[in-house]
Amino acid sequence: MPALNSLRARLVATTGALVLLSLLALVSYNHFAARSSALADLGAQTRSLAHSHAASIGDWVASRRAVVQSFTGAVADADPVPRLAQAEQAGGFDTTYFGFADKHTAFSKPQQLPEGYDPTGRPWYTQAAAGNGVVLTEPYVDASTKKLVITFAAAIREGSSVKAVAAGDVFMDGVSKNIASIRPTASSFGFVVAKDGKVMVHEQVDRVLKPATELSAELTPALLAEAGSQLTEVNVAGRQMLLTTQTIEGTPWTLVVALDKGEALAGVSAMLWQSLLGSAALALVSVLAVGGLLASRLKGLTTLRDAMREVAEGDGDLTRRLKADGNDELAAIGRHFNQFVDKIQHTLSEIRATSDSVRVATEEIATGNQDLSTRTEHTASSLQETASSMSQMTSQVGHSADTARQANQLASSAADAARRGGDVVDQVVGSMDQITQSSRKIAEIIGVIDGIAFQTNILALNAAVEAARAGEQGRGFAVVAAEVRSLAQRSATAAREIKTLIDTSVTHVATGAEQVNRTGTVMHDIVASVRRVADMIGEIASASEEQRDGIAQVNVAVAQLDSMTQQNAALVEESAAAAASLKDQAARLATAVAAFRIGDDRMRSVSATAITHDTTTA
Numbered sequence: 001m002p003a004l005n006s007l008r009a010r011l012v013a014t015t016g017a018l019v020l021l022s023l024l025a026l027v028s029y030n031h032f033a034a035r036s037s038a039l040a041d042l043g044a045q046t047r048s049l050a051h052s053h054a055a056s057i058g059d060w061v062a063s064r065r066a067v068v069q070s071f072t073g074a075v076a077d078a079d080p081v082p083r084l085a086q087a088e089q090a091g092g093f094d095t096t097y098f099g100f101a102d103k104h105t106a107f108s109k110p111q112q113l114p115e116g117y118d119p120t121g122r123p124w125y126t127q128a129a130a131g132n133g134v135v136l137t138e139p140y141v142d143a144s145t146k147k148l149v150i151t152f153a154a155a156i157r158e159g160s161s162v163k164a165v166a167a168g169d170v171f172m173d174g175v176s177k178n179i180a181s182i183r184p185t186a187s188s189f190g191f192v193v194a195k196d197g198k199v200m201v202h203e204q205v206d207r208v209l210k211p212a213t214e215l216s217a218e219l220t221p222a223l224l225a226e227a228g229s230q231l232t233e234v235n236v237a238g239r240q241m242l243l244t245t246q247t248i249e250g251t252p253w254t255l256v257v258a259l260d261k262g263e264a265l266a267g268v269s270a271m272l273w274q275s276l277l278g279s280a281a282l283a284l285v286s287v288l289a290v291g292g293l294l295a296s297r298l299k300g301l302t303t304l305r306d307a308m309r310e311v312a313e314g315d316g317d318l319t320r321r322l323k324a325d326g327n328d329e330l331a332a333i334g335r336h337f338n339q340f341v342d343k344i345q346h347t348l349s350e351i352r353a354t355s356d357s358v359r360v361a362t363e364e365i366a367t368g369n370q371d372l373s374t375r376t377e378h379t380a381s382s383l384q385e386t387a388s389s390m391s392q393m394t395s396q397v398g399h400s401a402d403t404a405r406q407a408n409q410l411a412s413s414a415a416d417a418a419r420r421g422g423d424v425v426d427q428v429v430g431s432m433d434q435i436t437q438s439s440r441k442i443a444e445i446i447g448v449i450d451g452i453a454f455q456t457n458i459l460a461l462n463a464a465v466e467a468a469r470a471g472e473q474g475r476g477f478a479v480v481a482a483e484v485r486s487l488a489q490r491s492a493t494a495a496r497e498i499k500t501l502i503d504t505s506v507t508h509v510a511t512g513a514e515q516v517n518r519t520g521t522v523m524h525d526i527v528a529s530v531r532r533v534a535d536m537i538g539e540i541a542s543a544s545e546e547q548r549d550g551i552a553q554v555n556v557a558v559a560q561l562d563s564m565t566q567q568n569a570a571l572v573e574e575s576a577a578a579a580a581s582l583k584d585q586a587a588r589l590a591t592a593v594a595a596f597r598i599g600d601d602r603m604r605s606v607s608a609t610a611i612t613h614d615t616t617t618a
Helices: 007-076 081-091 123-130 173-180 221-227 266-297 299-313 329-421 425-510 516-594
Strands: 095-100 105-107 134-136 148-158 161-171 189-194 199-202 232-236 239-247 253-260
Touching: 007 081, 007 095, 007 134, 007 148, 007 161, 007 173, 007 189, 007 239, 007 253, 007 266, 081 095, 081 105, 081 161, 123 134, 123 148, 123 161, 148 173, 173 189, 173 199, 221 232, 221 239, 221 253, 329 425, 329 516, 425 516
Parallel strands: none
Antiparallel strands: 095 105, 095 161, 134 148, 148 161, 189 199, 189 253, 232 239, 239 253
16 A cells, blocks of 8 residues: 555556546547548438439430330321230330220230229229329239339320320339349338328338338438438437438439438447557556656665655654755755754753753752752741740739739829828827838839849840840740830839838838928929829830730731641742652753753764656656
């Protein structure tokens, strides 16, 4: 099958088909031209044949008419028999005779007539009496001889009446032989018909006086009248016949020549078959010649095909090149193929270099992702520790806030008491003990506040250290821790000041008896101091609230940092997986490119299948 699909096979097939079609067209043209010429010649020959036979029959009829006309004068003879006998011999009649109007007859030789024979009632008498000149009767078959007979008759008149009719019976042997001799081909024949289509003469006696349509339904009087000298094709007894008609002069008859078409055109058909066989042989010779010529001319193309197949199906060696000597199409194909391989080689070289770069880059990305994953894990761990510390700090700051609220309430009570102290100066001495006790309690509370401030200071210090460890991410947290530490230091300072004041108050209480007179002034100072204490405690409470709010914000920030750190860890893992996949793909790309030989080694031409080109034969 590959051989049948080759360019050579297709060219040979196309050339053979064109040659064969051309020969068939030529044979067809010649056949139709020969057939037309043959038909024209046959028409001319058939017309000539019909004309000659019709003229012969016409002459035969004319001579018999003349003989009949010649012996009409014997009707006045006392004994017409001698002249009738002479006319019989001169015209080749079987019998010549007169039929008189008085119903008697005269024959050239004795006849046995039936009793009461009346000549005036015979067809030949009535036709002649009704016509002018010599008339012909329809042929009839003689009962004794079985031969075809025709009567020539002429009326002899006296005035307007018929005196007698001269007649002669003649056998149509000559006419029948004449018609039977019409044989342009073995199956061709002739016959004579009357105007009504009845057969007058035929080589087959049983056809005589029968309609021509019995020979063929197509032989109607109308067709026979229109046929004329043109060849008319008619089917007669299953054979195609070409008809030519010719009127027989001096008679109401028409000569018909039926030419067998198949036999007449046998030579043309034989020539057609000979032409077809010759064309087939010539087409075969042409195909063989073209096949040999194309095999020689396409040898270079076959060599080029084999060379390209070796390059395409080899070991991927893109350094191989085709020889492209010459200026024809084959050399151009070789040059274009070499240019194509050059581009492929250059492209694969760039792909190889790119794949190496991608491989190195993916390895670096993978290493960086591994380091980033480790640092992310450490950051997540530190954030978890920070979140735990912030939870503890939140609890402690809440406790400090509660204590500060209580201290604020106490300070408010002290302020009220101080205001009432101005009203109960007179009871100061009696109430000194109670003031002493209250002062001690205040001292204890201040000690607690001082302790809380100290612990807050320690926690703030720890938070600052943790924020410093967190680096840039703990920067905001460090600011909040510093603020908390500052507030704790202020709380401690205020607590120490309150303690100092309480100690002073205790001393004054101890010496209160001596200083009652100055109580009013001292009470004024106490009221002012208590107000300051209340303000300080309020500030401590407010600072504690702010600390709690700040620590809550720090908790939210730490939670967000933890969430982002977890997301970063997931992204790092995805990036590591993508880098590993990219690395594998780069390795596969490098392996695929490595299958081709695209180095800068010496270019090898395809020596085994090198394209050799001869400009004189390609």
